[in-house]
Amino acid sequence: MSRIVKGPSGKPLALSSAGWKHSAAVRWLLLLLFVLLFYMSISPRLVPETYDLTLNAKSDKDIKAPKQLQDEKATFEAQEAAAEKIGPVYPIVALHNELLVDELFARIDQLNQEDQVTFNEKVDIFKGDIPMRVEKYVTDFVASNKGSQSYSDDLLAEMKRVVTAQSYLVPEETFYKLPKLTSDQLSAMKTVTRDIVRKLTKEPITEAETARTKVAELVNASTLPTKTERETVQELARLTIFPNKFYDKQATDEAKEQARKDAPPVVIKQGDVIVKSGQVITQDIYDQLVALEMLKERKTYWPQVGVLLFCLLFTLALYGYGELTASSAAQKRTNAQWLMLLIVFALNLLFMHLAALAHSEQWPYVGLLAPVALGSMLVTLLIDMHLGMVSALLFSLLASIVLNVEQKQVFDFHYGFVTAVVSFTAVLAIYRASQRSSILKAGIMVSLFGSIAVLALMLVDQEPDKTQIVQSIGFIFSSGLLTAVLVIGLMPFFELTFGILSALKLVELSNPNHPLLRKLLTETPGTYHHSLMVGNLSEAAAEAVGANGLLCRVGSFYHDVGKTKRPLYFIENQNGGENPHDKLEPKVSASIIIAHARDGADMLKAYKLPKQIRDIAEQHHGTTFLKYFFHKVVKQAEAQGVECAYSEDDFRYPGPKAQSKEAAIVGIADCVEAAVRSLNHPTVAQIEGIIGKIIKDRLDDHQYNECDLTLRELDKIAETLKETVIGMFHSRIEYPDDKEMKKLKEKQS
Template identity: 75%
Template sequence: MSRKNSGQPSNPISLSGAAAGWKHSAAMRWLLLLLFVFLFYFSISPRLVPETYDITLNAKSDKDIKAPRQELDEKATLQAQDEAAEKVGPIYSIVALRNEALIDEIFTRIEELNLDDLITVSDKVDIYRRVIPERVDQYIVNFVTANKGSETYSEGLLAEMESVILSQKYSIPEETFYKIPNLTSDQLLEMRSVGREVVRKLTGESLTQAETARTKVAELVNASSLSQRTEREIVQELARLAILPNKFYDKQATEDAKVEAKQNTPPVLIKQGDIVVKAGQVITDSIYERLDSLGLLQERKSYLPQLGVLLFSIIFTLALYGYGELTTNAAGAQKRTNVQWVMLLLIFALNILFMHLVALTHSEEWPFVGYLAPIAMGSMLVTLLLDMHIGLVSSFLFTLLASLILNVEQEHIFDFHYGFVAAVVTFTSVLAIHRASQRSSILKAGIMVSLFGSVAVLALMLVNPEPSRVQLVQSVIFMFSSGLLTAVLVIGLMPFFEVTFGILSALKLVELSNPNHPLLRKLLTETPGTYHHSLMVGNLSEAAAESVGANGLLCRVGSFYHDVGKTKRPLYFIENQNASGNPHDKLDPKVSASIIIAHAKDGADMLKAHKLPKPIRDIAEQHHGTTFLKYFYYKAVKQAQEQGVENQWTEDDYRYPGPKAQSKESAIVGIADCVEAAVRSLNHPKVEQIEEIIGKIIKDRLDDNQYNECDLTLRELDKIAETLKETVIGMFHSRIEYPDDKEIKKMKEAKEIRA
């Protein structure tokens, strides 16, 4: 057993068919680092190193020459501005007329006249016929007068409003005027309330045609508290009169929008990758000067940009490798294998590829399509498949790469906008996914990326002097879609990496812990005692593993499957026996031992047949290591003494075939398995007994060299013992009691005397 705290990686991985030696080969590690340098170099060199050409003035070009960066096209820009202005449709503005105040005035006037007994009914009808329609005209005139010269409504809009309202003015039927004088004050009070509510409700929305809302008046009035037909009819007519259009064509706003559209039209650029000179085109002085300004003349070529890109690539690689190794050593874990670096290289390559593909779609119509790049995909995959630490440094590198690759305009080497957004989404993805336990967590993390990324994009757009509403909406939509695209890609790529590299991620472990898995269902239905025992071992081993920094989830799930081999002969294991008795009582100890020993190998074979990951199979095969079946051995010794025959076996015949535990997780499950069985064999155990038996089990295995091939330290074994003692109380199970030291010593002495 190693005395150095060097740990196992939390996610053991293996690559099918690969030679065992290359996984830790230093030469292969250097080769992979060199591939990282190449990957970074060829990823960013198209943005930073322009291609040069052998150009002769006044000669024909023998090939197409593309622009390495953007150039302004003034003529096309002016044309684009005119087209943008033409696309601006008529703008309609809403005028707050407060129509309920108009109907309120009408009812006030009616109430005043109805209370005047000196005026005859006939005169009142004539007054209503003249005054009520005039109230509408006067109301509009007063509104226009009050708002002239204000910043709220332009004069053109107010003139348009008067014209439209006049054309849509409602005429009250003649018979209505004859009904109004007969209304009492109480009726008018109730009618006023209903009329105000109806008008307020129907004019609360924008109206270009008043008739649309007037058709709904009858329905609302009939559903009101008015009980008399005359009251409802009068209210309906007055409400229709008070309902006026409130949305009008705004010429000034339309012209302002056209001007704004021109101002917000992005300049037309000769984009990176556009053809500057076509094959066969004569190189004129102006073209030659443009090529010179773009740095495309081979005669003036400089190799300094290539050197700069190479240095960038080396720095990126050293940052990734150095931080990865530093965090591994700090955590006390084993160094990362070359398989992990191959997987990391593939993730970086995929993420960079997606960034380049999105960058290729950049156009004038979609200037912010770069926000669609699923930059957080790489960070999420690295965090899920490796760990959070390497996920963080990868996020930093993805941020720098995004600000380089998506920097299509190339005003600066790094684009702050894409860099800032990339930093937000990558670090958000790591924090959102690092404790994921279900596949749905990936979708939730994608939504978090969408939300935080959209907020970051919105903040960047709003701090611009004059943010364009269209560009703002477009960029936010792209960013929100990026988060969802990231989740889809991660969900789709996770099975590929898990299968290809043998990754046992936390998500996969949670899936395997589902009780509906065929093997767990089989374990539950055929060996319920073993199933319950496995659950208890899972609780113990998980707590113990987490106390020493091992993979607790792997221990828990591995415990669920570690005794699945017992399903082949369930009644030969005491937890599954009923009142019919113990079949081992009638068997030869050697046969009993072979049955017990076989369950580890049988379980590993069953797990392999069901294609469970190798770390789970290893726990099932290694959890007993090469431990000694004392009970059956000394039972055989006792039988031989009673029969007076010579022993024909050795202790090796009563040992599990192994292999010994190769990882902390396998060793911890083995200890928890033995502790759970031993404690359940005690009757009314005390804390001191539990502590003693846990210490004895660990010491026996330590003395038996069961931990020589894994990286458990003595300090970690002490932590495991303490954690098991705290967890095991109350979790008892009926098991065969192990013979104590006195009985074992007595049997040994009897054997020596006989020999």
């Protein structure tokens, strides 16, 4: 049955006229406020403040950097300074000069053994062949290493140039000594020459002459016996000693370039004063302000447009998902819920900004202290889990922007990830909470899972700092506990301000020690027991059709509290004693019975119970008809031979009819429990018939016209009530098989 609200003329009123809670204009205003809230929250991070400044003018205030920015000029200067510190690179080239020594001595020995060649011819050959072989050795070395990774082409060219420039000119008389040397002498001389060359070329040599001056001393210290041998070794050693350390332009350029890359960039940190009050705006400062987009004359509105689009997407996601999940429950969300959601978002964003303000170099992770799970937990407790989930997602995105102090990117993945973990943990840990202590447990869960998330992120770092790990985990753990404390403190505010009847509040109201329930138990024990039974029936029926089962159960506990004013006028409290209605006029009796609904609502209001509970007490009978007393007054009139002075309307409850599923379900369960209790040995067929008749009578009497119950849901309610009643009254119910067994036993006896 769809709810129809009618005006004085009997025509349905538009939904927009049903008060501000359903006003379309108010709904649009709230959505606009959501957009403004998101814009005010993230625009300081994404849209820089602009100033009216000109070149060579003085600034009238201190100007701080709105975000972190690299100082390009200072960075370039630092890079060049680092490059200047890099001197020329002189790599050492291993020429293996001892191999050249071996080659020269082998050639000398070979030529000396040629008998056909005369002495003078040998001298002439040595004069041309030995210098040529030295030159060829260098040329071959360059050719064999060209294009290799060991030496660059520039280095090889420089080496050949330097070696050629510092080549040694052997005295002419040395060539006249060579043909006279025997193989044995050459062998001993080669050994000495190799040792000397190897020893001297182990050290870096830039000037060959310096190394060559040491040859004579080393030769004289050798075991060579003759002067000719020593003089010849000196000259050949000097000939084969080259420079081995050369300037490498390419390596030098690469080293300078690497120094430029390694030089840390000069960063203007967020909050750094880039212009002091009274300071002249130089070209460099002006360029910095342009780079930071802080000059009004260079102002662009694209960042504002981008932020506005972000805000619209956030709002559409929140509203669209909220309405989608509400329509699936056949219940639209009211403006009161959206206003409450707006306040929750504002509070959560406020705490984020406070944490961001506390950021400093000493406390770089203080943003983790923000109780970001607060909003998701409040939304789940006050509205439902669906909005809690989408709120958790939005809070993750917002936190990654608001807490992104360094602003290297639009979103800070670290804060976004941690916020997502703690927010979804909060929703899953709290959505079935049944007592206040559950909030503290949820806060501890938030602390634990948040700590795991932070630890994971810190360990991913290649070189995690132990101090930073401890600091981060300490902040996030404290955040979970702070979240629990804030939720416990804020819940009563929302419950009282918006009339929210949360699951936690309902569980508190179900406590038997509540003054009204104590009054019901002590003064009307029969009604108290009846209320408990109705609570069990209505809760099962409500859960079967997706209504609030907990509200039905608690509402059932209080629905007949008005009977405490005149307890003996209700049959469940008479305990088989005298019925006072036997001595009263039917109209008076009906008035007493009818009054208990209004009396109960007044008592509940006096005790400041939530409106939903009062509505159940006032509406559970709707405008139903008291047939018994009406028939009694009709019979009295017939017996007296007069026309009855009353109509059916005089014996109806004043209503209103049930305005919610919960009130209608409690009303059905109330009648079913009373009817079944009146039977001595109810059968399954009787129970099924009674439930069907009660629902049909109320349906025919139009008692469900103003609530959202459908015929399909009424069938589910009937089936659920039947199963629950059979379970509750199992020992008293006679099944058909039981009757047959009794008859069989009677026949046998």
